[in-house]
Amino acid sequence: MAQKRLKHPVYLILMISLASALVLTYGIIKPRAQTNEPNLVTAVETVAKQAIPAVVHVEVTERQEIANPFLPFQNEPFFRYFFGMPNMPKKFQREVFGLGSGVILDAAGHILTNYHVVGGATKIKVVLADGRVFSGKSVKVVGTDPKTDLAVIQIIGKDPFPYLPLGNSDQVQVGQWVVAIGQPQGLSETVTQGIISAKHRAGLSEPSSYQDFLQTDAAINPGNSGGPLMDLKGEVIGINSAIISKSGGFEGLGFAIPSNIAKHVSRELIKHGKVVRGWLGLTLQKITPELAKSFNLSSYKGSLVSDVFKDGPAYRAGLKRGDIITAFQGQPADNPSILRNDVSLTPPGTQVTLTVERNGAKRDISVKIGNLETQQTAIQKTLREEFGLTVRPMSADEANRYGLGSQSGVAVVAVSPGSPFARAGFQKDDIILQIGNNKVDSAAELLTMLRALKGRDINVLAVDHNSGQSTVVQMRLP
Numbered sequence: 001m002a003q004k005r006l007k008h009p010v011y012l013i014l015m016i017s018l019a020s021a022l023v024l025t026y027g028i029i030k031p032r033a034q035t036n037e038p039n040l041v042t043a044v045e046t047v048a049k050q051a052i053p054a055v056v057h058v059e060v061t062e063r064q065e066i067a068n069p070f071l072p073f074q075n076e077p078f079f080r081y082f083f084g085m086p087n088m089p090k091k092f093q094r095e096v097f098g099l100g101s102g103v104i105l106d107a108a109g110h111i112l113t114n115y116h117v118v119g120g121a122t123k124i125k126v127v128l129a130d131g132r133v134f135s136g137k138s139v140k141v142v143g144t145d146p147k148t149d150l151a152v153i154q155i156i157g158k159d160p161f162p163y164l165p166l167g168n169s170d171q172v173q174v175g176q177w178v179v180a181i182g183q184p185q186g187l188s189e190t191v192t193q194g195i196i197s198a199k200h201r202a203g204l205s206e207p208s209s210y211q212d213f214l215q216t217d218a219a220i221n222p223g224n225s226g227g228p229l230m231d232l233k234g235e236v237i238g239i240n241s242a243i244i245s246k247s248g249g250f251e252g253l254g255f256a257i258p259s260n261i262a263k264h265v266s267r268e269l270i271k272h273g274k275v276v277r278g279w280l281g282l283t284l285q286k287i288t289p290e291l292a293k294s295f296n297l298s299s300y301k302g303s304l305v306s307d308v309f310k311d312g313p314a315y316r317a318g319l320k321r322g323d324i325i326t327a328f329q330g331q332p333a334d335n336p337s338i339l340r341n342d343v344s345l346t347p348p349g350t351q352v353t354l355t356v357e358r359n360g361a362k363r364d365i366s367v368k369i370g371n372l373e374t375q376q377t378a379i380q381k382t383l384r385e386e387f388g389l390t391v392r393p394m395s396a397d398e399a400n401r402y403g404l405g406s407q408s409g410v411a412v413v414a415v416s417p418g419s420p421f422a423r424a425g426f427q428k429d430d431i432i433l434q435i436g437n438n439k440v441d442s443a444a445e446l447l448t449m450l451r452a453l454k455g456r457d458i459n460v461l462a463v464d465h466n467s468g469q470s471t472v473v474q475m476r477l478p
Helices: 001-005 009-025 044-055 075-085 259-272 289-294 312-316 336-344 373-387 396-401 441-451
Strands: 057-066 091-104 109-114 123-127 132-137 138-145 148-157 177-182 190-201 213-214 227-232 237-242 253-260 282-286 304-308 324-328 351-358 361-368 390-394 410-413 431-434 456-462 469-477
Touching: 044 057, 044 177, 044 190, 044 227, 091 177, 091 336, 109 259, 123 138, 123 324, 132 361, 138 259, 138 431, 177 237, 213 237, 237 259, 253 259, 259 312, 282 336, 304 312, 304 441, 312 361, 324 336, 373 390, 373 441, 390 441, 431 441
Parallel strands: none
Antiparallel strands: 057 091, 057 123, 091 109, 109 148, 123 132, 138 148, 177 190, 177 227, 190 213, 213 253, 227 237, 237 253, 282 304, 304 324, 324 351, 351 361, 390 410, 410 431, 431 456, 456 469
C-alpha cells in the first residue's frame, strides 16, 4: 500500500491544491484585510499616528486671592514688635500654573478640555504636536460647564486644524481595549493603553452632579486631564478627567467623561456659550437595600422620588413621593445619575415617557421636559419665602479667590432680616458649600436639603467672604 501511494504523489498534490482553492473561494478562511476588526498587533500604533496631531498641550496661569494666615495675630505684641506689621493686608494674590490636555473637535480649532483645566485661567497657552503655539488673543474661552467639568476653547489660525471625531459611548463595552493620549506630568504626546474597567461610575468628584464616568485602567496621571480616551477605531469615546489615588499618581483607577455627554455639552457651548438642560422637578434618591426592603422591591435598580417640586413638570404629570422610576424613554435608568443625565441631555419641551413603579404596580407616565434655567426664578422665590435666603452659583473667580478649586457651592445674594440664616450671621457674598455632609451645587439642591431638614439643627460649611476662611455654622431651621 505504501509503495502504491508513492507511485502517484501527483494525486496528493492535486487534492491539496483543490482543497485550498475551495477554502479560499467559499470563505472558510478569509484574509485579515477583508475584516473590519482592528489588527491588535498594530492597532495602538495606528490610533496614535492618527490622533496625536489633534491632541493639544494646554498650559494655564491662574491668579488666586488667598486670606492672610497671620491676620488673626495682627494685634499680637510679638508680631508687632518683631515684624512691624501693624496694618497687615487681609489677602494676598498669587499665580498658580497648571498643565492639561485637550482634543481638537473641528477644523475651526474648537478644543474640548476639562473645566478644571481652564476654568478661572487668566492666561492660556496651547501647543500643538507640530510645534505651533497659540496664546494671548489667538486663544479664547468659548464656554465652560462646571457641572460636567467640561469646557471649550478655540485657537485662531489661518489653516484648517486636524481634528478627531467623537464616537458613541453608549456602545462601549466593559473589557474593550482603549487608548489614552495626553501630557501626564508635562510629557506631551504620551500614549497609554488599557481596557474599559466599568461604566456608569458616579459620586467620585465635585462639582458635577451630572456624572456618568467610564472607568479605565489605561494609565492616566496629572496632565492627562482633558485628553481623549479612544477606541481602536480611532474615535474619541471619553474625555479623561479624574483618578482615584492615594499617592497622587496612577494606580489603575482612571475616569473619563463619556463622549455622548461631551458631544452634547460641546455643541451647546459652541452654539450658545452655555448648556441648556432639561429638568423634571424631582429630587431623586439611590435605592439602598433598606429602601428596597421597605418598598418590597425585588431589585436595587431605579431611582426613588424623595421630593417633587410644586408646579414642576413631574408634579403636573402626576408623579409622587415614593414613586420608583425604572426607565426613561424605554431604556433602563438603573440609578439617579443615569436618569439625571438622560433628562439633562433632553431638549426642554420634549415629551418623554417614564416607567414608574407605584405600590407594586408598573405604569408609564408621560412628562414634558422643562427648562432648568427658566425654573430658577420659581426656586429662588420659594427659597426666599421659606428660608429668607437668595443665592446664586459660585463663580470661578470666587472659587480661585478662596482656594476652593473645582468644589461646588452657592454664593449668598441676600438674607432677609430675622430669618434663620440672618440669625446665624450669614451675609451677602458668603459662600455655602455643604449642608451636613451633602455638597450644595445649586439653589434647587439647597432648597431640597433645607426642606428635608425643617425643624432640625443643621451644620452648614461656609466661607466667610470677609476673612476668606471656611467655617462650620450651627443653626436651627424653623
